[in-house]
Amino acid sequence: MSSESRTAVVIPAAGRGVRLGPGAPKALRALNGTPMLIHAVRAMAESRAVSLVVVVAPPDGAAAVKTLLDDHALPERTDFLVVPGGESRQESVRAGLDA
Numbered sequence: 839m840s841s842e843s844r845t846a847v848v849i850p851a852a853g854r855g856v857r858l859g860p861g862a863p864k865a866l867r868a869l870n871g872t873p874m875l876i877h878a879v880r881a882m883a884e885s886r887a888v889s890l891v892v893v894v895a896p897p898d899g900a901a902a903v904k905t906l907l908d909d910h911a912l913p914e915r916t917d918f919l920v921v922p923g924g925e926s927r928q929e930s931v932r933a934g935l936d937a
Contacts, residue, residue, distance in 0.1 A: 846890035847882045848934035851875050851903065852923025853896075863896060866906070875903070876910050883916040890917045894934040897922040 851865035865875040875893065882888050895903035904920045912918070921937045923930030 844889045845887050846892055847888050848892045848894060848931060848937075849875070849878050849882065850894045850923070850927060850930050850934060851878075851896075852894045852930040853927065863899070866903075872910075873906060875906065876912075879907065879918070880910075880912060883913040883918075888916060890919065892919045892921060892934045892937045894923045894930045895920050897924070 851863070853863060853865070865878075866873050868874075869877060879891055879893065882891050893903060893907065900920050900922045907918055907920065919937055921933050924933055
């Protein structure tokens with residue numbers, strides 16, 4: 839067994855953000871020119887304690903979220919994984935934990 843531990847974080851971003859109004863899902867909306875999801879992923883990735891960031895994306899948008907992450911400069915020392923979410927927040931979080 840390795841003595842090196844790994845800490846992962848799950849970012850549930852599979853919601854549609856309907857309360858925010860029409861348009862892109864909330865996680866993909868820009869804040870100061872950068873999608874909110876990128877702000878969240880960067881904050882987690884910059885933590886020295888986190889070595890894996892699991893992003894739970896909308897079921898039909900996982901590829902787009904992966905492209906979004908690839909297009910932004912993110913810390914290289916952190917691994918990223920994008921998984922499709924479920925029908926509910928609980929199912930989405932479960933998908934992230936199972937990853």
